[in-house]
Amino acid sequence: MADESNSGSDGATGRIRGRGRRRKEPSRSCRAVTIAAWTTAVLVFTGGSGLGYVYFKLNGNIEGVDINGRLDTEDRPKNLDNGSMDILVLGSDSRSGANSKYGGDEGVARSDTAMVVHVYEGHKRASVVSIPRDTLVDRPLCASQKGTSVAAETRAMFNTAYEVGGPACAVKTVEKMSGIRMDHYIEVDFTGFEKLIDELGGVKVTTTEAINDSKSGLDLAAGTHTLDGEQSLGLVRTRKSVGDGSDLGRIQLQQAFMKAFITQVKSVGVFTNPKKLLDVADTATKAITPDSELASVNELMNFARGLSSLGAEDMHMITMPVRYDPANPNRVIPIEAASQQVWTALKQDKPIPAAAVVDSAGDKGAAGTVVQAQEAP
Structure with missing residues (x-):
């Protein structure tokens, strides 16, 4: 791990700080935009310090979303500042523009993937909690991206928070549900995801059984594969042909792919090849939308240095404890006591105590064993 005194972190708590300063009060300077996914966050976590080589080119690519400026501080959980860090990582299923080939409703954006990444004090371990997009939650009062008020709603699907109120409403919903203040927020879109994997030269995985999914377009025989960007996107969107065909099985595939990505990203020669570094970093910074506190190359570098020692073996991944909704088997509802154990x-x-997921539908089944990471050479 990098020396925290040189990585913009608070020496007393271990919490990462941009440019070595203590966190400032939220500003209102950056506009909200809509793109997200955890894979680019992983790239930033594991290797973003290389971005310094191409600072001026990359800095112009980054557009931040001012989460703090759009939320009422008094209405948010207390920032405990105990040396840990919590990041909401969203992937959107926006179908407009370059993403339209993936189907769905033109111009409608929802959070297709949501993960709360908790980095423990010392930044050597992390827990990742996936939130199923079909979870029925109490969505709080939010402001739309146009500034109008969106009423609170009970039994709303979790992914509608992003649809009606963008990133700020998604953060507010997660904070209300968990009681944990999000320190950071990161997004990437489908097109950026696909291009990023291609720039990295693909991700090597082994499938323990054939996957043929007409919805995602993925067709793989059992065996070892180097997935290109389109295949990787197909994998993290596959659900019907693996496990029980539910969104919960898809989450297990996403987590398995995330581990494969982390395992290999440092071994593909990106950070010893200046041209490849530029290409990858250019793609990544165009794809991601961080919160405004991370909206510069310097801030991303400091953020990444503090997390650069995290490997797949250091990350404990679960799905938020849920059960199928008795009124609608296509939806899930939180198991309240178990979810509170997690949060x-x-x-x-x-x-996270093992007992919290014993009765959860999200961590049952074997979808996660269908894809296995390959050890880095």
Whole structure:
């Protein structure tokens, strides 16, 4: 791990700070935009310090979303500043523009993938909690991206928060549900995801059984494959042909792919090849939308340095404890006591207890074993 005194972190708490300063009060300077996905966040976590080589080119690519400026501080959970860090990572299923080939409603954006990444004090371990997009939640009062008020709603699908109120409403919904203040927010879009994987030279995985999914377009025999960007996107969107065909199985595939990505990203020669570094970094910074506190190359570099030692073996991944909704088997609802066990553990910067997921539908089934990471050479 990088020396925290040189990486913009608070020496007393270990919490990462941009440019070595303590966090400032939220500003209102950056506009909100809509793109997201955890894979680019992984690239930033594991290698973003290389971005410094091409600062001026890349800095112009980054557009930040001012989460803090759009939310009422008094209405948010207390920032405990206990040395840990919590990041909401969203992937959107916007179908407009370059993403239209993936189907769906033109111009409608929803959060297709959502993960709360909790980095423990010392930044050597992390827990990742996936939130199923079909989870029925109490969505709070939000402002739309045009500034109008959107009423609170009970039993709203989680991914509608992003649809009606953009990133700020998604953060507000997660904070209300978990009681944890999000320190950062990161997004990437489908097109950026696909291009990024291609720039990296693909991701090597082994499938333990054939995957043929007409919805995602993925057709793989059992065996070892180097997935290009389109195949990788197909994998993280596959659900019907793996496990029980639900969104919960798709989340397990996403988590398995994330581990494969982390395992290999440092071994593909990006950070020893200046041209490849430029190409990858250019693609990544065009694809991601961080919160405004990370909206520069310097801030992303400091953020990444503090997390650069995290490997797949250091990340514990679960799905938020849920059960199928008795009124609608196509939806899931949180198991309240178990979910609170998860969120309480993270608030206290403790490991998630195994008992929290014993009865969860999200961590049952074997979809996650269908894809296995390949060890880096």
